[in-house]
Amino acid sequence: MIHIISMEENMSNCKIIVKIEMVECETAATETPIMGANGQFECVMNGTDEGNIDRCEHALLETVHPAIRDALGRHLSAVSKKHAVAQDIHGELTIDPRPYRVDGEVGRIEFSTYRVQQEKRIVYDSRTMFPYLFGKEWYKTSGWKELAITHGCLQKSSRSSSRFLNRIRHQTDGTPHRTLQYFVEAEGRRVQQALTAQSEELLTAHSDEISEGEEASPSGDGLLGDVRVHAALKQCEGQLRERGLDGRIQDNPVPYEDREQSVNLTIDEVKVKEQKRHRKLPNRKDGQTRKYLLDTVVYVEHGGRQYCLVGAAVMPVLRVLLALLMHNNLLHLRFQWFTDGHSVLHTAILSVFGWCRHRMQIVLDWYHLVKKCKERLSSAMKGAKIRNAVLKQIVPLLWYGLVDETVTALRGLEAEQIKDSTAIEKLIDYLERNRPYIPCYAARKELGLRNSSNRGEKMNDLLVSDRQKHNGMSWSKEGSLGLASLAALVRNREQAEWFEHGTLEFQLAA
Numbered sequence: 001m002i003h004i005i006s007m008e009e010n011m012s013n014c015k016i017i018v019k020i021e022m023v024e025c026e027t028a029a030t031e032t033p034i035m036g037a038n039g040q041f042e043c044v045m046n047g048t049d050e051g052n053i054d055r056c057e058h059a060l061l062e063t064v065h066p067a068i069r070d071a072l073g074r075h076l077s078a079v080s081k082k083h084a085v086a087q088d089i090h091g092e093l094t095i096d097p098r099p100y101r102v103d104g105e106v107g108r109i110e111f112s113t114y115r116v117q118q119e120k121r122i123v124y125d126s127r128t129m130f131p132y133l134f135g136k137e138w139y140k141t142s143g144w145k146e147l148a149i150t151h152g153c154l155q156k157s158s159r160s161s162s163r164f165l166n167r168i169r170h171q172t173d174g175t176p177h178r179t180l181q182y183f184v185e186a187e188g189r190r191v192q193q194a195l196t197a198q199s200e201e202l203l204t205a206h207s208d209e210i211s212e213g214e215e216a217s218p219s220g221d222g223l224l225g226d227v228r229v230h231a232a233l234k235q236c237e238g239q240l241r242e243r244g245l246d247g248r249i250q251d252n253p254v255p256y257e258d259r260e261q262s263v264n265l266t267i268d269e270v271k272v273k274e275q276k277r278h279r280k281l282p283n284r285k286d287g288q289t290r291k292y293l294l295d296t297v298v299y300v301e302h303g304g305r306q307y308c309l310v311g312a313a314v315m316p317v318l319r320v321l322l323a324l325l326m327h328n329n330l331l332h333l334r335f336q337w338f339t340d341g342h343s344v345l346h347t348a349i350l351s352v353f354g355w356c357r358h359r360m361q362i363v364l365d366w367y368h369l370v371k372k373c374k375e376r377l378s379s380a381m382k383g384a385k386i387r388n389a390v391l392k393q394i395v396p397l398l399w400y401g402l403v404d405e406t407v408t409a410l411r412g413l414e415a416e417q418i419k420d421s422t423a424i425e426k427l428i429d430y431l432e433r434n435r436p437y438i439p440c441y442a443a444r445k446e447l448g449l450r451n452s453s454n455r456g457e458k459m460n461d462l463l464v465s466d467r468q469k470h471n472g473m474s475w476s477k478e479g480s481l482g483l484a485s486l487a488a489l490v491r492n493r494e495q496a497e498w499f500e501h502g503t504l505e506f507q508l509a510a
Contacts, residue, residue, distance in 0.1 A: 039070075051350065072104075080129070083246060084124060086123050091118040091124075094114065100262050101138045102141065105169070107174055138179075152165060187482065192312075192485055203319065203322065213253040228447065232446040235446050237249055239398055245396060247405045252440045254440070256447055261333055262305075264300075264336050265300055267297070268296075296466050297484075298308055306509060307492055308463060318352040323506075333359070334420065335359060338456060341437070363444075365454075369438065394410065401440035465481060467487065
């Protein structure tokens with residue numbers, strides 16, 4: 001037999017008393033807990049199970065959870081009544097016919113609220129002391145959000161998360177999986193709306209800081225000293241000669257940033273399959289192609305601290321990023337961008353951050369540069385053997401930032417080796433277009449600087465791909481962005497503040 005004494009109330013504080021006893025009795029065994037006349041919950045186990053650890057644990061939990069839900073519901077109802085009486089308003093005290101509903105870590109509960117009526121007019125409603133609910137909405141506690149989102153939907157499907165949530169709360173009629181899915185989408189929208197509103201407020205209030213940045217002196221902001229750079233370049237020139245190559249590394253226009261005075265920024269668009277609004281029978285002859293959604297991910301890193309941003313489009317995310325840098329007092333530093341060479345991203349970056357072009361540099365990620373060369377040469381050359389020979393010739397040149405020499409080598413290829421000259425021209429156009437973003441990667445390595453956007457790519461995986469790009473998965477725009485936004489919230493360690501207060505600290509996290 002299990003007895004639980006739940007709560008005792010006095011004038012100012014509320015004492016919680018829990019007493020659990022397991023005693024022998026002659027009462028017939030029960031399958032489910034029963035609430036007695038005194039408000040205590042009792043469950044009678046079969047005597048043959050008294051030494052069965054699993055059965056004892058299950059019986060205890062099956063009894064404790066309903067008792068906790070009942071205690072919480074009765075307490076909140078009593079508080080509601082106490083506040084209504086304390087108003088000392090002349091009128092009739094009545095129970096609101098609509099119970100207040102809560103979805104919490106202990107399970108789903110409903111409790112009564114009270115109001116004071118004068119004839120047919122409601123002069124006080126104690127429901128106003130609790131968060132406002134629309135229609136049939138349930139209030140979600142911060143503990144429920146942590147379980148449902150952080151340990152639920154960010155790890156597995158809403159259906160699996162719903163089963164997990166209801167199982168650990170020992171409530172078979174708990175949160176349905178559709179309710180959980182809609183809530184995650186709505187919570188993701190609220191996070192995006194909060195980020196946008198906070199960013200626009202910051203940008204409006206501190207627009208003068210950007211104006212001051214436009215007038216700042218362009219003389220070597222955030223760059224390494226000439227002595228260190230020259231030493232690295234000399235080392236690279238020696239390596240170049242050892243390889244039997246020739247070129248002027250020092251002519252490369254891409255500067256070398258001081259890590260202590262720079263903010264590293266990575267931006268990318270992550271593609272996931274779009275969910276069809278209506279299912280149709282498969283038709284292989286219709287020629288339709290799979291549609292995709294794009295989520296924009298930005299990763300910010302400075303001084304061992306980081307922050308992730310997710311959005312539906314590039315330009316809005318960059319405006320939020322600008323506000324983030326402003327809020328964290330980072331606008332005076334150099335902005336070092338790492339991208340995959342997508343021209344749309346470059347155009348957007350220059351549009352939003354053009355005011356500080358003298359303190360900004362875009363670096364084309366080395367992996368994506370080599371990948372593009374492989375793809376174009378695979379289309380251009382007659383066979384893998386010739387392609388690999390050309391790659392062996394141009395990749396070392398690109399490693400040392402020798403774009404002119406690379407273009408010369410491509411234009412000098414023998415016609416009988418080429419299958420598609422258009423692909424060669426496309427590769428040359430790609431290199432010319434990205435010339436301002438192709439540094440001497442060897443010198444950057446000597447100086448201990450980054451050559452890769454791999455940290456941003458890892459954030460893409462953590463925020464989007466790992467959860468949303470498994471076989472057979474497809475998403476609505478709201479569902480994909482909602483999950484990614486909440487994943488970023490957790491990655492930024494802002495979930496506790498958001499779940500409890502609905503606010504964002506907007507600070508880089510360690």
